Amino acid sequence: MEHNQTTAIVLDKTVLVLSSWAKVVLLAISIVASFAVPFLLGHPQILVGILVNAFLVLGALHMKKYSLLPLIMLPSLGVLARGVIFGPFTMFLVYMIPLIRIGNFLLVWGMKYFYLAKSWNRFLALGVSAFIKFGLLFAVARVLVSLGFLPKIFLTTMGLLQLGTALAGGVLAIGITSVAGLRK
Template sequence: MNASLFLAAVFLPKKYFLPLVIFPSLGVLARGIIFGPFTLFLVYFLPFIWLANLILIFIFKVFFLKVKYISSVFFASIVKFLFLFAVANICFNFHLVPKLFLQTMGLLQLFTALAGGIISFAVFNIYRNR
């Protein structure tokens, strides 16, 4: 998913960003794919996940125009991770979500965003060199 967000920032007009960040997480929620029985807690997180993905796209897009691709991936991934981890901590402290969310909205988000960025970089270079 993160690879498609990075590539969308490069290749798609802004009007496609919202559907791209909203629909996949609705599919995950409907199928209970990631959290299984904890899927109900994901409802609290959907707006924050959408916002985090938009943050990732916009920060990457701004920095992509000014600095190298990988540097932009790194910075956008860090900001997405910090945002989601902060929200997860707040929700956990208010007993809105179980501790599982601290793990899934923590370093796992950073690693998956960075992995998506590396994959998108490879795809970008293949596409650019055609």
């Protein structure tokens, strides 16, 4: 009987080790892809946005706080690098990069806070977090457009498109988490 308990503990530790490795692989893929998708794919924006937001939510669910910075920062760097190398580069994007990074941070923070810390339903946490990200980006874009710093097209790209891609990316991330057995 005692031998079986030891085996069970060893099996449990093996499962935990495998689960940790799966999370490390997921982390590495997410960080590389968070730069590569906007840099290499670029368009359509809806697809790029869904994938980037999926990486952000995956990171929020499975990464330590200190390892999230690259995931938050790299997507906008990928977009900027694509514009510089492949064109068209626009200074308007440079104005928005800090805000996009703050929006990404808010999405990640929201999932960590509402879902992991406060134990909200994961879809409710996603909805609130996505709305916070969208709210910031749209409000600031609206002010910058009204002041003449940005063209009106930014109201579309920083508006409902941001909300939709954050929600769709989050649902994709939650699905990947469930299928991969990485559920928190």
